[in-house]
Amino acid sequence: MLSIGQITVPHSTSPHLIFKQSININIINKPSLMMPPNSSDAPAFEEDLSNILVCPECNISPPHLVEEFSSGDTVCEDCGMVVGSRIIDTRSEWRTFANDDQGGDDPSRVGGPQDEFVEGQQLATTVAFSDSKAHKALSRTQNNTNENKQQKGLMMAYKEIVSLCEAINMGQNVSNAAKHIFKLVDKHKFLKGKPQEAVIAGCIFIACRQNNVPRTFREIYNLTSVSKKDVGRVFKQLQSFLQKLQEQDGEATGLNTVTNYENTSVGAEDLCGRYVSQLGFVKQNKIAKISRELAEQANDISALAGRSPLSVAAACIYMACQIVGESRSSLPIAKQAGVSDGTVKTAYKHLYAARDTIVKKEWFEGGASMEKLAQATAA
Structure with a gap:
């Protein structure tokens, strides 16, 4: 039988040794090739970060390298040499490539945000509308396929609500509550x-009323x-409808709507600040x-009870100025x-009659006095 280190030569009947038995061959095991020992004290694997990519032309450390994701290259800022190519962009992809033919920005990633005022999953696909006849036909076909008459009516009503709220300078909280x-x-x-x-x-x-906006x-x-x-x-039917929902179903959202509704009317004190700012006084x-x-003091005047808060607010502003x-x-x-104008003057007469109880002396400025207030009334 043959042992290790022996070989059979053709046409020979005796074995020959290739190495002497006194020579030992040792293989050096490098630590990087060895498996980690089965011990809990062994250090965890860590990536070697000592390798630094340096521009071979400039040879500056630290290097001034820039990753150009648009071209997929790593470029040296100093000399412009392309040090690396075909790099991978690990950032989030925000483009949908829907407007490639227009050459504008395309920052959309996953479509529009979820609209809480629209029913359904809102996952429909929309086809962009352009001047091309083929695009127009495709967009029209897509709209007819996905058309929901109920949702379309809601969206038109929401658009009208936003338009009316903006016309009298009301915030988004009011328009959202009205939409709800x-x-x-519906x-x-x-x-x-x-x-x-x-x-x-x-x-x-x-x-x-829900959002305490005086209108x-x-x-x-x-x-x-x-x-x-x-x-x-x-309005009266809506009041009873909302109160019924609150009592029976408790249906509401976090939009400060049904559950926080209180049947409060607008007082004259709620209107004064807005009217004064719109009139443009110097001492606004x-x-x-x-x-x-x-x-607020006029609420205790019996002669003004039942009068419109508009006329009371105007009379108070007239006296305050x-x-x-x-x-x-x-x-x-x-x-x-x-x-x-006559309505304001009538309300002002009742205020003037109670001037001793509602007007504070420390309010007068610029030479004004109670006597001059009376002269203004006579005029």
Whole structure:
């Protein structure tokens, strides 16, 4: 039998040794090739970060290298040499390549955000509309395939709500609350057959109350082409509808809507600050503060009970501007409040009659006094 280190040579009957038995061959085991010992104290594997990529032309350390993901190259800032190529962009992909032919930015990643006012999963595909006849036909076909008449009606109503809220400078919280109320009305098939403008006006008015935004009923219904009577009737029906939902179903969201609704009317003190800012007084803050306090005191005047808060607010502003020495005619104040000049003067007479109890002496500025206040009334 043959042993290790022996070989059989052809045409020979005796074995020959290749190596002498006294020579030992040792293989050096490198630590990098060895398996880690089975011990809990062994260090964990760590990547060797000592390798530094340096530009061979500049040979500057640290190197000034820039990764150009658009071309997939690593370029030296100093000499412009391409040090590496075909690098992989590990950043998030935000493009959808939907507008490649237009050459504009395409930052979209996964479509639009979820709209809480729209039912369904909102995963439909939209085809971009362009001047090409083929694109127009494809877009029209796609829209007809995915068309949902109920959702289309909701979106048109939401657009109208946003437009009306922006017309009288109301914030997004009011428009969102109005959208939510309109969605509840549409979901429960309430007020079917009523003019949509009247329903939208009622939703906006209730949303203003929910978010403590002082807007009068006249300001709301003037936005629409519907009569005041129709809007008022729809508003009362919406009130009872929302209160019924709150008591029976408890249906609400986090939009400060049904569960936080309180049937509170707008007072004269809520309107003074906005009217003063729109009239452009020089001492705007002072007049707004005094007129607001006068309006609060006017709640105790029996002669003003039952009067419109618009006329009371205008009369308080008229008195406040005289107190601080910035007198102004009652006519522009009445126009801003949306009432007649005679109505403001009538309310002002009742305020003047109670001047000793509602006017504080420390309010007077610029040589103004209670006597001059009386002269302004006579004029």
